[in-house]
Amino acid sequence: MERVAPMPVTDDVRALAARVPDGVRLGTSSWAYAGWRGLVYAPLARLVPATFRFTVKAEQRCTRPDLAADGTTFGNATAHRAGAVNPHFLDAAFAWERVVAPALEGLGDRMGPVVFQFPHMDLAAPARLARAVVVRWMLLAATTYDEASAAFEPFDRLQAPDPATRAEIVDLLAACGPGRPGFVVCNNKAEGCAALSVRAIAEELAARGTG
Numbered sequence: 001m002e003r004v005a006p007m008p009v010t011d012d013v014r015a016l017a018a019r020v021p022d023g024v025r026l027g028t029s030s031w032a033y034a035g036w037r038g039l040v041y042a043p044l045a046r047l048v049p050a051t052f053r054f055t056v057k058a059e060q061r062c063t064r065p066d067l068a069a070d071g072t073t074f075g076n077a078t079a080h081r082a083g084a085v086n087p088h089f090l091d092a093a094f095a096w097e098r099v100v101a102p103a104l105e106g107l108g109d110r111m112g113p114v115v116f117q118f119p120h121m122d123l124a125a126p127a128r129l130a131r132a133v134v135v136r137w138m139l140l141a142a143t144t145y146d147e148a149s150a151a152f153e154p155f156d157r158l159q160a161p162d163p164a165t166r167a168e169i170v171d172l173l174a175a176c177g178p179g180r181p182g183f184v185v186c187n188n189k190a191e192g193c194a195a196l197s198v199r200a201i202a203e204e205l206a207a208r209g210t211g
Contacts, residue, residue: 005042016199019206023177025053025112026201028194029136029187035156039195053112055134055185056103061088062095063118113183133172133182137165137190137197148189158200159192166197170204 020026031040048054067084088094095116104111113134140148140160152159169184176182184201186194 005044007038007040007042013199016202016206020202021173021177021182021205023179023181024173024184024205025182026184026198027053027055027186028198029138029185033155033188035154035193036195039156039193048110050110052110053183054103054107054110055112055136055183056099056107056114058095058099058114058116061086062091062099063089063116065089065119115185132180133176135169135172135182135184136187137169137184138187139189140191141165143189145189152188152192155188155193157193158196161200162191165190166201166204169201170208173201173205174208 028040064086067086100114103114113132115134115136117136139145140162143151173182173184184198186197186201188194191197191200
């Protein structure tokens with residue numbers, strides 16, 4: 001199979017990476033976008049380096065409380081137990097067997113955090129754990145996923161810069177380091193180009209002198 005080569009790492013990108021705090025990892029949500037040619041990959045991806053970490057999103061059977069009334073599909077994400085109860089919701093054994101264990105087997109030491117994305121539910125807030133910081137920056141405020149996708153394609157530039165949200169993310173990362181890792185996954189629908197959102201976050205981290 002023909003592989004797509006990565007873009008050569010320029011000196012300014014290497015210098016920027018050296019100023020980002022140890023333990024902070026910035027990445028993108030998915031990969032295949034024509035507008036990223038020249039930003040992420042060259043015209044013709046080498047296997048990722050040992051320092052790379054993959055963030056894995058758990059499937060909906062782990063995180064959605066309801067199925068449709070017939071029990072075959074997922075129901076309304078905002079309605080708690082509106083249809084049939086999903087027997088795998090919050091099932092730790094199922095999550096290990098179907099998500100965590102396969103990811104570990106396939107990714108090995110390049111495995112990063114597993115993201116469990118839950119719909120809005122009227123449940124008690126979970127306890128906060130002072131461990132790793134994991135951020136998934138998905139979408140521009142007051143915009144639907146489809147609207148942002150249509151507006152931002154081919155995702156080759158920042159079309160809706162969001163410095164306020166970016167600053168909040170940097171605030172969360174400021175306390176990260178070797179003992180408290182930080183992971184940020186950016187989506188194209190947040191500002192228009194996930195790869196450039198990653199760079200902007202790294203530049204702000206470096207500018208604050210946290211590296």
